[in-house]
Amino acid sequence: MELIDLLQQQLLQDDLSEAITTAASMHPADVAEALQEVAIQKQAVFLAALPHRQAAEILQKLELEEEVLILNQIGPTLATEILREMSTDDATDLLAKLPKESSDKLILLLQEEGQGLRELLEYEEDTSGGLMATEFVAVREDQTVVEVLSLLRKQAPAADIAYYIYVVDHTNKLTGVLSLRELVVSPLTAEIGSIMMRDVVSVPEDMDQEEVARLFDKYSFLVLPVVDEENRLIGIITVDDVLGVVEEEATEDIHKSASISPLETNYANAGVFTLFSKRVFWLLGLIIVNLISTGIMAAYEDVLASVITLTFFIPLLIDTGGNTGSQSATLIIRALVTKDVELSDWRDVFLKELAVGVSLGLVLGIAGSCLGLFRGDLRVAIVVGLTMSAIVIVANLIGMILPFILTHLRMDPAVISAPLITSIVDAVGLLIYFSIAAWVFQFSL
Amino acid sequence: MELIDLLQQQLLQDDLSEAITTAASMHPADVAEALQEVAIQKQAVFLAALPHRQAAEILQKLELEEEVLILNQIGPTLATEILREMSTDDATDLLAKLPKESSDKLILLLQEEGQGLRELLEYEEDTSGGLMATEFVAVREDQTVVEVLSLLRKQAPAADIAYYIYVVDHTNKLTGVLSLRELVVSPLTAEIGSIMMRDVVSVPEDMDQEEVARLFDKYSFLVLPVVDEENRLIGIITVDDVLGVVEEEATEDIHKSASISPLETNYANAGVFTLFSKRVFWLLGLIIVNLISTGIMAAYEDVLASVITLTFFIPLLIDTGGNTGSQSATLIIRALVTKDVELSDWRDVFLKELAVGVSLGLVLGIAGSCLGLFRGDLRVAIVVGLTMSAIVIVANLIGMILPFILTHLRMDPAVISAPLITSIVDAVGLLIYFSIAAWVFQFSL
Known part of the structure; x- marks a missing residue:
C-alpha cells in the first residue's frame, strides 16, 4: 500500500520522472489503483510517458470507462501503439466501448492487428468468443520437444499464455494439448504427438460465459481452448478472465432478486x-x-x-x-x-x-x-x-x-x-x- | 456426455471391468458426474477397483458429503491409500468433514503425511490457510536453471503446481518467484537469483477467502503463495480453488438478502x-x-x-x-x-x-x-x-x-x-x- 500512496502523491504533485521510477517496480494493478484518484489529464500524460507495454498493462487494469477517456486524451497515434501491446481480449473490450468512429479509425491505424480485432468485435461480449484472446502457442504433432522449446524461446509469450501448448493439424484443427510442465519433463527428442493428450476439452465460440465459468470450476482448468464449428483452434480463455464473470453474474442475479434490471456497469x-x-x-x-x-x-x-x-x-x-x-x-x-x-x-x-x-x-x-x-x-x-x-x-x-x-x-x-x-x-x-x-x-x- | 451416460449404464448394470475401461479415457470430473446417479455402495466398489491416483482425482470432484459416505464404505486401509494421492487441500477438506474419531484414525494411518494434514486442519476453513495446498516447487537462489529443470523431472509435480517456482532462503523465507515459462526460455546456466522476480505478492495464512479471491481478480494471478507471519512459504492457492469461493460467497449473500442464514451446504x-x-x-x-x-x-x-x-x-x-x-x-x-x-x-x-x-x-x-x-x-x-x-x-x-x-x-x-x-x-x-x-x-x- 505504501508504494501506491507514494505514486499517488508524486502524480498529484506532478513529479512525473519520480512517478515513472516508482511505477517501474510496481505491479500494473497497483499503479492502476494509484491512478484512480488522479485527474484523467494527468493519468494520460503519465501513461504516455511510460514504455508502451507497461502503459498497456496498467490501462488493462483500469475501468473501461476510464480507459476510453484516457485514449481520447492521448490521441490516436499513441493509442494505437498502446493497443498493439494489449492482449487481444482486453483490446477488443476497449474498442467495443469506443464510439464507432473512433474504433474504426484505431482499427485502421492498427493495420493487420486491427483486422484481427475487427473479427473479435463480431462476437457477443458475454460469450466465449467475447472472452477469448487470440494469443496462444500452437504446434504440430510431428515437432519435437526441443523444437517447441526453441519456438517458445523465440516467441517469448506471456507466462499465462504458455502454460498449455495446443497441437493442431495442417487445417488448424485442434488434435491435442500438453502442459508446459509435461514438455519440460519429456525427453528432448520426443515427438509432440507421442506425449500430448488427445482428449481435449474445448468450448465452442458462442458458449455463454456463465457456462464457461462452470466448466472451469468443474474441471479445475486454468486455460480452455476455443474452437469454431469445424473444431479449428481460434483462441484461448484463461481462468482469471472468468473470475470477474462469476462476480458480475452474481451481482446481476442479486440485483434481479430485488427487481432491478441489470445495470451494465457498476x-x-x-x-x-x-x-x-x-x-x-x-x-x-x-x-x-x-x-x-x-x-x-x-x-x-x-x-x-x-x-x-x-x-x-x-x-x-x-x-x-x-x-x-x-x-x-x-x-x-x-x-x-x-x-x-x-x-x-x-x-x-x-x-x-x-x-x-x-x-x-x-x-x-x-x-x-x-x-x-x-x-x-x-x-x-x-x-x-x-x-x-x-x-x-x-x-x-x-x-x-x-x-x-x-x-x-x-x-x-x-x-x-x-x-x-x-x-x-x-x-x-x-x-x-x-x-x-x-x-x-x-x-x- | 455420451461417455458419461455409457459409464453410468455400465455401473448400474454392474459391468465393473468395462466401467473401468470406460473411465480410463475420461476426465475425473466427468466420471464423478456419472457416479452421481449410482448407489454409494456401487460407487465405493468401483473406486476401490481403480488405481489409487485415479480414485483420488475422482473423489475430489464429488460433493464432500458423498466423499465421506464412500470413505466409510471402503474402509480405513484403502481410504488411507487414496487420501495419500489427494492434494493436501482436498484431503484436509475431507478430513474436516469426518467425525473426529474417523479422521484421527486416518491421520494416524497416514503417518508422516497425516501430521502435515493435522496442521492444515488447524486453519479456519474460509481463510487462505484453509484453501492452500502444501505441494509446491521451492528452490534456492544459487541453483541454476538446469538444476531446477532436472529437479522438476525428478519430482514430476502436477501441472498446476509447477507453473510458478518459488525461491526461498535457508530459513524458508520467500525471496522470489519465477514462472515455468521464464525458466524454460532462460539460459541453462543462469542462476535462479538472476532471473527471478523479487517483488512477490503473497497472502498471509489467515486472510479471508473473499479477500484472496479479490487479489486473484485484481492481479490476474493463477497461483498465489501463502506465507506465515515470518514470511516463510507454507503453501500455495491456485485460482481454480477460488472460483468456487466466489460462487459460494455470492450464494451466501443472495441467501442473506432473503433472510436465510448460510446453509453451509448446497x-x-x-x-x-x-x-x-x-x-x-x-x-x-x-x-x-x-x-x-x-x-x-x-x-x-x-x-x-x-x-x-x-x-x-x-x-x-x-x-x-x-x-x-x-x-x-x-x-x-x-x-x-x-x-x-x-x-x-x-x-x-x-x-x-x-x-x-x-x-x-x-x-x-x-x-x-x-x-x-x-x-x-x-x-x-x-x-x-x-x-x-x-x-x-x-x-x-x-x-x-x-x-x-x-x-x-x-x-x-x-x-x-x-x-x-x-x-x-x-x-x-x-x-x-x-x-x-x-x-x-x-x-x-
Whole structure:
C-alpha cells in the first residue's frame, strides 16, 4: 500500500520522472489503483510517458470507462501503439466501448492487428468468443520437444499464455494439448504427438460465459481452448478472465432478486438516470400487481368495517407470507442458476418445500395466534393463527413453483424477484385471511 | 456426455471391468458426474477397483458429503491409500468433514503425511490457510536453471503446481518467484537469483477467502503463495480453488438478502430440518419487527374506522415502500461487498440516492394519486399520492443508510435483508400514511 500512496502523491504533485521510477517496480494493478484518484489529464500524460507495454498493462487494469477517456486524451497515434501491446481480449473490450468512429479509425491505424480485432468485435461480449484472446502457442504433432522449446524461446509469450501448448493439424484443427510442465519433463527428442493428450476439452465460440465459468470450476482448468464449428483452434480463455464473470453474474442475479434490471456497469459508475430507469418500470409494474390486493380489500369492505381489529394484522400477515415466499424462491432460484438443482428434480424439491413449509407454518401459526389473543379475542386469535399457517405454507410453495415454471418455459428464473413474490403472495394472503375471517365470524358477502 | 451416460449404464448394470475401461479415457470430473446417479455402495466398489491416483482425482470432484459416505464404505486401509494421492487441500477438506474419531484414525494411518494434514486442519476453513495446498516447487537462489529443470523431472509435480517456482532462503523465507515459462526460455546456466522476480505478492495464512479471491481478480494471478507471519512459504492457492469461493460467497449473500442464514451446504444436500432452522428464526424475528406496524394500525383505529377506503391502499403503499427500500439496499450492499463503493463515499451515495428517490417518488406519487381517484375521491387521491411519494423517498434513503451504518460498525451489511427493510419501511410507511390522512381528513387523535 505504501508504494501506491507514494505514486499517488508524486502524480498529484506532478513529479512525473519520480512517478515513472516508482511505477517501474510496481505491479500494473497497483499503479492502476494509484491512478484512480488522479485527474484523467494527468493519468494520460503519465501513461504516455511510460514504455508502451507497461502503459498497456496498467490501462488493462483500469475501468473501461476510464480507459476510453484516457485514449481520447492521448490521441490516436499513441493509442494505437498502446493497443498493439494489449492482449487481444482486453483490446477488443476497449474498442467495443469506443464510439464507432473512433474504433474504426484505431482499427485502421492498427493495420493487420486491427483486422484481427475487427473479427473479435463480431462476437457477443458475454460469450466465449467475447472472452477469448487470440494469443496462444500452437504446434504440430510431428515437432519435437526441443523444437517447441526453441519456438517458445523465440516467441517469448506471456507466462499465462504458455502454460498449455495446443497441437493442431495442417487445417488448424485442434488434435491435442500438453502442459508446459509435461514438455519440460519429456525427453528432448520426443515427438509432440507421442506425449500430448488427445482428449481435449474445448468450448465452442458462442458458449455463454456463465457456462464457461462452470466448466472451469468443474474441471479445475486454468486455460480452455476455443474452437469454431469445424473444431479449428481460434483462441484461448484463461481462468482469471472468468473470475470477474462469476462476480458480475452474481451481482446481476442479486440485483434481479430485488427487481432491478441489470445495470451494465457498476454502481459507482452508474448515473442517477440509469439507476432511476433500471428501477422505475419494475416498481410501476409491481403496483399493477398490487392492485389485485387493493381490489380484494375493497371487496371485503364489510368484513373490515365490522371487525376493524382485523386490519391491524394485515401488514404482519402479508409481510410474513412475502418473507416466506421470498426465502423459498431465493433458495430455489439460486439452486437452479448454479445447476445445484435441475428441472427434473421438481418432485423432490416440491416434497422438501412442502415439509419445510408445514413446519414453518406450524411454528408461525402458533406465534400468530398468540398475537391475535393479545390484540383481540379468541376468535381473532383463531383467524390470525389459521391464516398465518395457511399463508406460510402457500407462500412457500408459490416461491418454489414459480421458478420451476419459468425454467420449464426456458425463461430466466431470476426474474421471480422477492418483490414480485411479495406482491403475488399479498393478494393470495388477503384472500385466505378474509375467507377464514368470514367463516369464523359468520359473515356472508 | 455420451461417455458419461455409457459409464453410468455400465455401473448400474454392474459391468465393473468395462466401467473401468470406460473411465480410463475420461476426465475425473466427468466420471464423478456419472457416479452421481449410482448407489454409494456401487460407487465405493468401483473406486476401490481403480488405481489409487485415479480414485483420488475422482473423489475430489464429488460433493464432500458423498466423499465421506464412500470413505466409510471402503474402509480405513484403502481410504488411507487414496487420501495419500489427494492434494493436501482436498484431503484436509475431507478430513474436516469426518467425525473426529474417523479422521484421527486416518491421520494416524497416514503417518508422516497425516501430521502435515493435522496442521492444515488447524486453519479456519474460509481463510487462505484453509484453501492452500502444501505441494509446491521451492528452490534456492544459487541453483541454476538446469538444476531446477532436472529437479522438476525428478519430482514430476502436477501441472498446476509447477507453473510458478518459488525461491526461498535457508530459513524458508520467500525471496522470489519465477514462472515455468521464464525458466524454460532462460539460459541453462543462469542462476535462479538472476532471473527471478523479487517483488512477490503473497497472502498471509489467515486472510479471508473473499479477500484472496479479490487479489486473484485484481492481479490476474493463477497461483498465489501463502506465507506465515515470518514470511516463510507454507503453501500455495491456485485460482481454480477460488472460483468456487466466489460462487459460494455470492450464494451466501443472495441467501442473506432473503433472510436465510448460510446453509453451509448446497440446497440439494440440505435436509428439511436444516432448511427449517436456517429460516424460522428470521421469520419469527421479523414478526417482532412487524408488531410495530400492528401497534401503529391499532393506534390509528379511529382513522381507519371512519374512512375504511384508506385500508384498501395499505398493501399497495407498504409494498411499494418495501420494494423501493429493497432495491436501494440491494444495490448498496452489493456495491459495499464487492468494494465498488467504500464507506468514505457515503456522501456521494447519499446525494445520488436522494436524487434517484425523489425521481421515483414523483413518478410513483402520480401513479398512486390516479389509483386513489379511481377507488376513492379527491381527498383519498391526495392522501395516497402524497404518501406514496413520501414513502418512496424515505424508504430509498433507509435502504441506503442502514448498510452504511452496519459497515461503519464493522458488521456485515448483507444482514440488512429485503424482508428486514420491508418490515422497517412498513412501520415508517404506516406512520406517514396515517399522519397525512389525519391532516387531510382533519382528524385529531
